[in-house]
Amino acid sequence: MSIPEPAHFRQVLGQYPTGVVVVTALDAEGRPLGMTVGSFTSVSLDPPLVAFLPDQSSSSWRALRESGDRFCVNVLGAHQEDVCRAIAVRKTDKFDGIGWRTSPQGNPIIDGAVAYIDCTTEQIHGAGDHHIVVGRVQHLDLVGAEEPLLFFRGGYGSFAPLSLASAGTADLLEHLRLVDLARPQMEALAARFDTEVTAIALVRDELVLAAAAGRTRLAVAPTRVGQRLPFIPPLGSCFAAWGDDRVRNAWLQEGVQHVPALVRQRGYSVALGHGTGAQLEELSTRFHQGDAGVSREELLEAIASSVSDYNPASHDGPVELRFLSAPVFDADGRVAFTLTLWGPPGEVGPDQVALRVDALLAAAAAATAGIGGVPPRADALELAVS
Ligand SMILES: Cc1cc2nc3c(=O)[nH]c(=O)nc-3n(C[C@H](O)[C@H](O)[C@H](O)COP(=O)(O)O)c2cc1C
Incomplete structure (x- = not known):
């Protein structure tokens, strides 16, 4: 030339x-x-x-x-x-x-x-x-x-993160800095299961998709970094489970009172069902893209109606594993963000779920160490819950 x-x-x-x-x-x-x-x-x-x-x-x-x-x-x-x-x-x-x-x-x-x-x-x-x-x-x-x-x-x-800028940008930036330190664990976990791993932060009263690694093979890709969802049941149960009273009370509603203790006892939260999950993700993506055909009320309704797919009393049989989430803690023992491991298409048996749970918990523990965090003391949690 x-x-x-x-x-x-x-x-x-x-x-x-x-x-x-x-x-x-x-x-x-x-x-x-x-x-x-x-x-x-x-x-x-x-x-x-x-x-x-x-x-x-x-x-x-x-x-x-x-x-x-x-x-x-x-x-x-x-x-x-x-x-x-x-x-x-x-x-x-x-x-x-x-x-x-x-x-x-x-x-x-x-x-x-x-x-x-x-x-x-x-x-x-x-x-x-x-x-x-x-x-x-x-x-x-x-x-x-x-x-x-x-x-x-x-x-x-x-820099303005994608979509609505209602949450404080300074708060989000601190989360993004921490999430960035957990990238190696996110990448390794995503590669091991050939799927996607997302990091979700609670910024004020919204859940923000802060980062993503890998690619999901599920029909709807939920990877719009910057996307926000309201912090209402059943979404964000890890924040309710390990959060302080203020956070938990802001989240709790009729029908999910048992969820924080269940999630804490398991160490992770779980969502089942590809059909309803895909519908909800599609709706929230359209809402955040400014699609006039999706109102906020409609989105809130869809979120509320998916409660039964999240954190069921048991998930022992073959299940459609939508995702598993586990907390990463900061230096004060608070949830800095959660890591979400997206499941494979179709159904998986209990051993496959257990394999993913173990890998996710190990990655979350390594990420906690990686960001200089510490898990909260068990007695502190009991106090916060009682
Ligand atoms: C936003 C911005 C980016 C710049 N990036 C470069 C650069 O990458 N390399 C470069 O040689 N000059 C760059 N410049 C120009 C120099 O800063 C400077 O204006 C130029 O070197 C002036 O010439 P002098 O060094 O002879 O005084 C940039 C200027 C601006 C305003």
Whole structure:
């Protein structure tokens, strides 16, 4: 291909959204240097490598390179568009009015950044009119709870999860951070049973599908990450089972009073029946896609009428196993989120159910450890329940 029109090239490539970072270092006189970069990416976990792509003609990149073989990547927050613009301009006193402190390696960490990644320069490759700078991560941490700044089609914005934004975004982000740490367990469990594993968080009064791994072979794929469902019976029984009184009382209704104790005693919740399950998932997907043909009342009714499919007194015979859910606990022994293992099509016998229960409980326990959580003390639960 001949060289494309630069404007066309930018327009097409601008369809791909990026985050925004400022790469920083100190010059020989100890003055802060910075460059606004959208081409930052993580590269490798072992060894820990990241990369960014500076224009070879950039004076900011030249100054950074000349300052030494270390730099710090600052992930900007959604409120830092002004910082992004100030550092992107071609001038020398870029840090006027911008607060910063030094990183473990002695590079600037900009006040208000979401995260920093302190690196040493590992490799610099030529790539057309740019360089590919590979950094070896020496230190990194989260330093702010803000959402990150995003750059898309020449404009700035921030991340909004799919569908209704009624639950607090900050609450959801904390859940997403924890769920992200449990990804390895979710992926392994999904791969073992060739199915889908979803993570569901309780954010205020809604259940939010926070992440999904693998693919279900069931007719209706419930994987719309960001999808929300009301926290009402029979949905979210694990949160009612291990939650405090406030959470449980918000959930409890006629006909399900026995469910929290049953779920706690089993260690998991279970849903049976592919037909009704599929109907409910289809209805909720349509509702969340804004289908005017599905009212909230209709959805609530469908949820309420599926109570008998959830947490039956026994599931010993061959059953249509829709899903099993188990809790992952945070550092305070509260349910951070639940892991849901979707069943196979058709019926399964008790041994197949038991196999999945064991694997799910092991994955949930490993995820609890993985996020630095602890299971709640049994006596604390008894107190909360009595
Ligand atoms: C959102 C955003 C992303 C950018 N990403 C890159 C990038 O990945 N690589 C790059 O060389 N310049 C990038 N730039 C441009 C530089 O930040 C800076 O404006 C340019 O290097 C100015 O030239 P100078 O370094 O000679 O002062 C970006 C600018 C903005 C506003």
